[in-house]
Amino acid sequence: MSIVAVKWTLEDYHQLIAAGVLDNKSVELLQGEVVQINPEAPLHSNCIRQSAKLVRKQVSADYEVSEAHPITLSDSEPEPDIALIRAGNYDTRHPGAEDTLLVIEFANTSLEKDLEEKRLTYARAGIVEYWVVDLRDRRVIVFRTPLNGDYQSRQVFAAGAIASLACPEVSITVAALLGTP
Numbered sequence: 001m002s003i004v005a006v007k008w009t010l011e012d013y014h015q016l017i018a019a020g021v022l023d024n025k026s027v028e029l030l031q032g033e034v035v036q037i038n039p040e041a042p043l044h045s046n047c048i049r050q051s052a053k054l055v056r057k058q059v060s061a062d063y064e065v066s067e068a069h070p071i072t073l074s075d076s077e078p079e080p081d082i083a084l085i086r087a088g089n090y091d092t093r094h095p096g097a098e099d100t101l102l103v104i105e106f107a108n109t110s111l112e113k114d115l116e117e118k119r120l121t122y123a124r125a126g127i128v129e130y131w132v133v134d135l136r137d138r139r140v141i142v143f144r145t146p147l148n149g150d151y152q153s154r155q156v157f158a159a160g161a162i163a164s165l166a167c168p169e170v171s172i173t174v175a176a177l178l179g180t181p
Helices: 010-018 042-058 111-125
Strands: 027-030 033-036 063-067 082-086 100-107 129-134 139-147 150-157 161-163 171-173
Touching: 027 111, 042 063, 042 082, 042 100, 042 171, 100 111, 111 129, 111 139, 111 150
Parallel strands: 100 129
Antiparallel strands: 027 033, 063 082, 082 100, 129 139, 139 150, 161 171
């Protein structure tokens, strides 16, 4: 007998949420799999809060900064640490890939998942820009230009400012992203 993993659809996942099956569970849907979200250490949480505050100060009313809230993709519903989304009414749906300009994930224990699974998830969805703030090695990896299921551009920043190409009004220093402005 062979073992076959069951892939969950967005509809299945939403039914699990509505039925309360996932209450009190820290999970997200990635590429059809319900995966656990690692608990946040204080540094991780603080970097998210401080970085979100800096991004909010830079963007116009055309955009919103979403912290740890779902975005709906074709086979995934991740909850990125920070997502820069177009302002809109999201009462009946979560923002989608077409609404999302920039995703920022802060990684320590989740670094491998963020650099592999999440990178591919966001690239397949066409999220134009994805930043991974590597809290372990104190650097930021910036992925841009999604094409054929992966990003075509990868840059690593250890210092200086990073300007978003997806939203040029956003520029933030590596030090600020790492919690040391």
